Amino acid sequence: MSGLGRGPIVAALLAAAWSVAAGCNFIVGAGDYSVGGDASALSDASGMQMLDGGDSGIVPGEDAPAGDGRATHVGSSDAGGRLGDPCTRNAQCAAGTCDGLWCTQPCNSNAVCGMNSAGESNYCVVNANSEYVCAPGCTGASDCQAYPQATCQPISGVAESVCTAAQSSGDGGTSGLSVGDPCTGSAACGQGSDSCNGSWCVAACTSASDTSCGYNSLGVQNYCVINGSGNYICFPGCTTNADCTPVAGTTCQPIGSGGTGSICAGTNGDVGDPCSTATTSPWSACAAGTTCEGTWCNTTCASSTDTSCGSSTAGINNDCVANTGGTYSCFPGCTTGNDCAPYAGTFCQQIYGGGAGYVCAASGGKVGDACNSNSDCKQAGSTCAGSWCTAPCTSSTDTSCGTDSEGLTNYCVQDSTTLVYDCFPGCNSDLDCTPYPGASCLSTGTGSQTVCSF
Numbered sequence: 001m002s003g004l005g006r007g008p009i010v011a012a013l014l015a016a017a018w019s020v021a022a023g024c025n026f027i028v029g030a031g032d033y034s035v036g037g038d039a040s041a042l043s044d045a046s047g048m049q050m051l052d053g054g055d056s057g058i059v060p061g062e063d064a065p066a067g068d069g070r071a072t073h074v075g076s077s078d079a080g081g082r083l084g085d086p087c088t089r090n091a092q093c094a095a096g097t098c099d100g101l102w103c104t105q106p107c108n109s110n111a112v113c114g115m116n117s118a119g120e121s122n123y124c125v126v127n128a129n130s131e132y133v134c135a136p137g138c139t140g141a142s143d144c145q146a147y148p149q150a151t152c153q154p155i156s157g158v159a160e161s162v163c164t165a166a167q168s169s170g171d172g173g174t175s176g177l178s179v180g181d182p183c184t185g186s187a188a189c190g191q192g193s194d195s196c197n198g199s200w201c202v203a204a205c206t207s208a209s210d211t212s213c214g215y216n217s218l219g220v221q222n223y224c225v226i227n228g229s230g231n232y233i234c235f236p237g238c239t240t241n242a243d244c245t246p247v248a249g250t251t252c253q254p255i256g257s258g259g260t261g262s263i264c265a266g267t268n269g270d271v272g273d274p275c276s277t278a279t280t281s282p283w284s285a286c287a288a289g290t291t292c293e294g295t296w297c298n299t300t301c302a303s304s305t306d307t308s309c310g311s312s313t314a315g316i317n318n319d320c321v322a323n324t325g326g327t328y329s330c331f332p333g334c335t336t337g338n339d340c341a342p343y344a345g346t347f348c349q350q351i352y353g354g355g356a357g358y359v360c361a362a363s364g365g366k367v368g369d370a371c372n373s374n375s376d377c378k379q380a381g382s383t384c385a386g387s388w389c390t391a392p393c394t395s396s397t398d399t400s401c402g403t404d405s406e407g408l409t410n411y412c413v414q415d416s417t418t419l420v421y422d423c424f425p426g427c428n429s430d431l432d433c434t435p436y437p438g439a440s441c442l443s444t445g446t447g448s449q450t451v452c453s454f
Helices: 010-024
Strands: 122-126 130-138 153-154 163-164 222-226 234-235 252-253 262-266 316-320 326-330 346-350 358-362 411-416 420-425 441-442 450-454
Touching: 122 420, 222 262, 234 262, 316 358, 326 358, 411 450
Parallel strands: none
Antiparallel strands: 122 130, 130 163, 153 163, 222 234, 252 262, 316 326, 346 358, 411 420, 441 450
């Protein structure tokens, strides 16, 4: 397949990234307990919707999971181990951990959960332990047959359903709130914890080599780390920012000081750190010289080669990117969609028109661009098909799909599930599929056409 050119970055990527804050669904209610910073606690927001039966619920205020439409596929599902895929132990999960039935992880939005190998969108729901976790969606009983004794139950208030069952086996799924589990100031913590610090169930420990912190209810390891007050406490472990979204006010940060692993910890308000302009915010205030534009702490810069943007508290490099009007601003860098979890309405996208790497930015809204819901898709006739904006087309020779904001050609492909033709984002390699978590660059079977699919 011949190389495809890339156009300049779409101005909407910046404008939208900063304007989404008014509709953000940040979970308010976490003390920051930053490493090397003082701890503080905020009050928790209330009002979650519950599944019929009362044991699970969708995060309040979220759109339909991973978009308003069904996931689109070129061919058979991948090898498994994705969120929502069946499992009995953690080793079977390429993403997240096993709760005894499926691979799951903490979440605070449906977008974080993506879709499973069967093409079903996963949902961010609250489980029996009052934890926000990913669960596989379903349209009927047959979709839940892979999970023993699970049934397809509707989510109250929305026209969607998830597989749900009593989960008592596997590496996770213990009863009650364990050390490292997200909690609010009023939550009752058990399972070896001392109390809720406003963010997670915490316990005292003695040194960096102390292993008494154990694991949280999802089987994720906790770590003994010294905090800003000079005391060792148990911090929840993590792999990406997505693991920390239920622990409000935290991002996934390396332990540092000779330690190994990463933990959910508070931010310092550095450039690239998440922030909120809401009256009550779980995030640390932006440091002097920076401004909260609604999603992250920002400052101006000069050009795509300007390195003054530095890095966030988590040590992730920021990039200087052109925005509306030709000015430049600092954007948080990323390598996967999970890195962008704290920045509502953004996706991990390649920098276009100068510069290299990937940054968290909002969707350009064209066919082939990343999306979470129909509202992300601005092109006439387009809708969100799980991970990207699509539009109907007629045959493999139909060229009406145009190009996405990267300048990559979209292709008209017959969906292997629905057997109808839809527009798929074109790609040259798996890197072009980074904005669509879990997607790979696959052949359509028509000439040299390759598209992102699952």
